[in-house]
Amino acid sequence: MDLRPKKSFNGIDISIIRKMNALAGKNTINLGIGQLPNNVPDSIIEQGQRGFREGQTRYTSNQGMPELRELISIYHTNKTGKKISPDQIVITNGAEGALWNTLYTFLEPEDEVLIPEISFSVYDTISKLQGAKVNCYKLNSDFSIDFKSLESLLTEKTKFVIINSPTNPTGQMISESDIKRIAQLADSMGFYIISDEIYSELYFDNIVPETPLSYTDRVIVIDGISKRAAATGLRIGWSVASEELTKPMIVANQYIATCASSISQYAAIKSLDGSSCDFLESVRKDLKKKRDFVFKTLSSINGIEVEKPMGAFYIFPNISKFGKSMDIAKKILEEEDVLVIPGVAFGEKGDDYIRISFAVDYFVLKQALERLTNFFNNWSNNENK
Numbered sequence: 525m526d527l528r529p530k531k532s533f534n535g536i537d538i539s540i541i542r543k544m545n546a547l548a549g550k551n552t553i554n555l556g557i558g559q560l561p562n563n564v565p566d567s568i569i570e571q572g573q574r575g576f577r578e579g580q581t582r583y584t585s586n587q588g589m590p591e592l593r594e595l596i597s598i599y600h601t602n603k604t605g606k607k608i609s610p611d612q613i614v615i616t617n618g619a620e621g622a623l624w625n626t627l628y629t630f631l632e633p634e635d636e637v638l639i640p641e642i643s644f645s646v647y648d649t650i651s652k653l654q655g656a657k658v659n660c661y662k663l664n665s666d667f668s669i670d671f672k673s674l675e676s677l678l679t680e681k682t683k684f685v686i687i688n689s690p691t692n693p694t695g696q697m698i699s700e701s702d703i704k705r706i707a708q709l710a711d712s713m714g715f716y717i718i719s720d721e722i723y724s725e726l727y728f729d730n731i732v733p734e735t736p737l738s739y740t741d742r743v744i745v746i747d748g749i750s751k752r753a754a755a756t757g758l759r760i761g762w763s764v765a766s767e768e769l770t771k772p773m774i775v776a777n778q779y780i781a782t783c784a785s786s787i788s789q790y791a792a793i794k795s796l797d798g799s800s801c802d803f804l805e806s807v808r809k810d811l812k813k814k815r816d817f818v819f820k821t822l823s824s825i826n827g828i829e830v831e832k833p834m835g836a837f838y839i840f841p842n843i844s845k846f847g848k849s850m851d852i853a854k855k856i857l858e859e860e861d862v863l864v865i866p867g868v869a870f871g872e873k874g875d876d877y878i879r880i881s882f883a884v885d886y887f888v889l890k891q892a893l894e895r896l897t898n899f900f901n902n903w904s905n906n907e908n909k
């Protein structure tokens with residue numbers, strides 16, 4: 525018998541983001557990675573070192589360390605104004621682990637999942653790996669939810685509607701009124717929201733992202749420290765759901781991972797106990813400065829249209845006047861040695877865009893933007909000859 529991946533693997537491959545990143549050379553300016561350039565805060569480093577010395581290197585409970593879950597529950601209680609208990613939390617291998625646990629635990633092959641037409645590709649991939657059907661709801665030109673489209677796709681088979689705010693790859697935020705509207709829809713139509721809030725601490729302009737958990741219990745929140753603490757490699761994420769929904773997710777976590785890394789869980793305590801507040805404040809300030817610079821520069825390039833990001837660390841300019849996203853990204857890499865992610869990595873509707881991460885050193889960013897400006901201006905000049 526030939527050994528082949530199971531049928532649901534058909535058409536599933538390493539993501540375009542990873543493939544593009546593999547093309548980066550030694551001197552390439554990489555604007556393709558979704559992580560802060562900083563090291564983790566000192567308090568996390570010291571806690572990790574303490575953890576090794578104290579022997580925090582053994583299995584934890586499948587659900588995660590009680591002390592960390594307690595802090596996570598306080599964080600979400602403060603955010604939602606609703607009592608969230610540590611029993612509602614499962615600590616996972618990154619936010620992606622929480623997404624996997626959720627979709628693996630609840631999806632049946634006949635179920636439908638609605639995702640934004642431009643979104644983090646993992647939602648589509650993991651849902652399809654469970655055999656479920658994925659439909660894409662439309663976004664308006666400012667990337668807000670097109671509720672007419674979303675409502676038209678809802679059926680009795682719709683189990684989950686996935687939202688992500690602030691958003692990868694657009695950097696936009698779902699408004700308070702839209703969050704309330706989707707929460708009401710979940711209550712009236714009977715689906716569950718998966719709210720991916722991994723970028724929720726990275727916002728600009730003092731507008732704090734809203735969560736549907738404040739307005740309905742029909743939601744599973746996905747969160748983690750990867751983006752807020754510059755800690756993508758520690759692999760600490762979590763889910764927040766009702767105790768009833770959490771119970772089978774703990775079982776899934778046991779058979780998938782046993783538990784998240786004990787030393788990482790221990791270190792993550794310092795991301796949630798208030799000792800990283802200054803770090804976060806300075807990260808926000810720094811990202812806002814970079815956001816302003818990138819937005820201003822891209823807006824001044826003829827032929828590019830761009831929405832101002834409100835959070836995360838991505839900007840998603842429309843480059844359709846120049847061509848399709850994969851061609852443009854490859855040419856930018858070849859001619860300017862700058863790596864950006866083609867928007868098609870986030871769905872067909874993303875093909876008019878490229879994703880630029882501005883979470884890099886300011887001087888590197890300046891150099892990259894000079895090269896991008898040069899690239900697009902040269903293109904226009906050549907086209908006009």
Ligand SMILES: Cc1ncc(COP(=O)(O)O)c(C=O)c1O
Nearest residue numbers: 558618619620644692722748750
């Ligand atoms: C929207 C979104 N959700 C989840 C994740 C996964 O985060 P983690 O590294 O904690 O698994 C990412 C990572 O890029 C992301 O962009």
